[in-house]
Amino acid sequence: MKKAIISGAGSYVPSTIMTNQDLEQLMDTSHEWIATRTGIHERRVIDSTENTSDLALKASLAALEDAGLQPMDIDLIIVATETPDHMFPPVATKLQSLLGCRTVGAFDVHSTCVGFISALQIAEQYIKIGKANHILVVGADALSKIVDYTDRSTAILFADGAGAFVVSGADQAESEGIIDSTIHSDGQFYEDLYVEGGSSRERDNSDYTIPKIKMNGNKIFKLAVNAMSNNVKELLVRNDVQYEEIDWLIPHQANQRIIDAVARNVEFPQQKVISNIKYFGNNSAATIPLAFTMARKEGKVKKGDRIVLTAFGGGLIWGSLLFQY
Ligand code: ACO
Secondary structure, three states: OOEEEEEEEEEEOOOOEEEHHHHHHHOOOOHHHHHHHHOOOEEEOOOOOOOHHHHHHHHHHHHHHHHOOOHHHOOEEEEEOOOOOOOOOOHHHHHHHHHOOOOOEEEEEOOHHHHHHHHHHHHHHHHHOOOOOEEEEEEEEEHHHHOOOOOHHHHOOEOEEEEEEEEEEEOOOOOOEEEEEEEEEOHHHHHHEEEEOOOHHHHHOOOOOOOEEEEOHHHHHHHHHHHHHHHHHHHHHHOOOOHHHOOEEEEOOOOHHHHHHHHHHOOOOHHHEOOOHHHHOEOHHHHHHHHHHHHHHOOOOOOOOEEEEEEEEOOOEEEEEEEEO
């Protein structure tokens, strides 16, 4: 049985910056409120002519280059997204064609901000059973397309971006690779964070509207802190790994106060927690690979480091993944 390693990583964010001051012009808010309550100072937003597949393509090309691979080397493509260009077909098939890959398998994963972790979990299984040797795993979202810019409690948080890993097969004896992961859900909170409009349910009710994110922010905040804290503990305990043996915690970038609370709960020192929310906001499935590649560029994350990824999102879904880079 093969082991799944991260052989390449890349990311991409659109060049347009939307600052808190820009938002002050659109709604009743202030830079001070947003920065204090969320840690976000600015976020990237996509051009109106671009779509999620454009973000995914640029991140994928960067990841392939990093892995030293060509598109023809890829055996499977998995894209995690909540904002596909179309309700169907998947972004992954468009990406397959844009990249010029062979007619390999390609599908999307729809599990909110946990999507990138879910996609890595699936990729790991394909590698383990020998069904693929190089898998492109992408987290890409253009949440600005479904943000309601009249709703100050959500519009300030969400953003656009993409990140990608190449997951490859390696010998079991390798020290690097995915070690373990978890996934949980609790659908009783289904309507505390969801997209209203643009769906089959609204269509049935003759109530079809443009999709908009709806969120019970305060409730989600508390659930997120508990879910991620307990989940990181669960993952480390069951692998008999001590916190001191982990080099970096890379949490989903939803709110700096959530990141700080999780770090406190799991007793991770601040300097071992990766955060870039100040500049990029919450771009859902893209936050984790984006934070990873930025931290690597800054010289923080290095080959051989032990890393815990953790995320939560609408559903609710939450999950974590432990790997050695
Ligand atoms: N500017 C100014 N005031 C605001 C703003 C704003 N942008 N937004 C809300 N307020 C006001 C509210 O109206 C409220 O006023 P009131 O007391 O007069 O009624 C006050 O601020 C406090 O509102 P709360 O909602 O209690 O503020 P809170 O401290 O909880 O912060 C926030 C709100 C930032 C949304 C926070 O709850 C949060 O980050 N929640 C988690 C959200 C999250 O992570 N979601 C993503 C999940 S990932 C995925 O799947 C996409």
